[in-house]
Amino acid sequence: MDNPNDVKDLALRGSELAAKLVGIAVPAVGVLGVFIEAVNERRTKRQIERLQELIASVCQRLDRCENQIFEPSDPHLIDEILAKAVNDEDEDKTEYYAALIQYCATANRRAFEIRLLGNALKGLTIHEIESLAHFAEHGVLRHDIPEELRDIFWDRVLYLGLHQRGKIGNPEYTTLLGQKFIEVCKLAKSQRGKE
Numbered sequence: 117m118d119n120p121n122d123v124k125d126l127a128l129r130g131s132e133l134a135a136k137l138v139g140i141a142v143p144a145v146g147v148l149g150v151f152i153e154a155v156n157e158r159r160t161k162r163q164i165e166r167l168q169e170l171i172a173s174v175c176q177r178l179d180r181c182e183n184q185i186f187e188p189s190d191p192h193l194i195d196e197i198l199a200k201a202v203n204d205e206d207e208d209k210t211e212y213y214a215a216l217i218q219y220c221a222t223a224n225r226r227a228f229e230i231r232l233l234g235n236a237l238k239g240l241t242i243h244e245i246e247s248l249a250h251f252a253e254h255g256v257l258r259h260d261i262p263e264e265l266r267d268i269f270w271d272r273v274l275y276l277g278l279h280q281r282g283k284i285g286n287p288e289y290t291t292l293l294g295q296k297f298i299e300v301c302k303l304a305k306s307q308r309g310k311e
Contacts, residue, residue, distance in 0.1 A: 215303035
């Protein structure tokens, strides 16, 4: 495939296939540009919708805590959480980000602690978050984390600083950051019960 025309044809066919996969019907000329534009438009629309959901949830949460709201120690902290939330590919974590904002706003928390919690939310999948919360409450992992992936799960949890190294399998060895992460998970779960 040394011929530049062959490479161009292959790229065009690949672009057409990608366009079809996301439901774009366009003529062959300029497919790649239209495809990129459509993907960006969908991503932007999804981010706007997620931001609207997040803001609605945060407003509901903070309405219930009206007299207990603190201004964050770092004015950019809420912006950072919002950015993480709208850019997270896992839409099911929106309530967890809303709970993190509630957690941040209802006590005088240190900015680096909130950033570490935000990184943990971003770094784990929804299944991992829920499994860790279940582990903290019941002492066992949920069954939706297959046995062959449990070591990877624990590596990710340890990497994020949520559990003590060498002490896997016992909720007593959840780190201080892990305990705060579980508090955020409980806040998220409490909102789901009121919907």
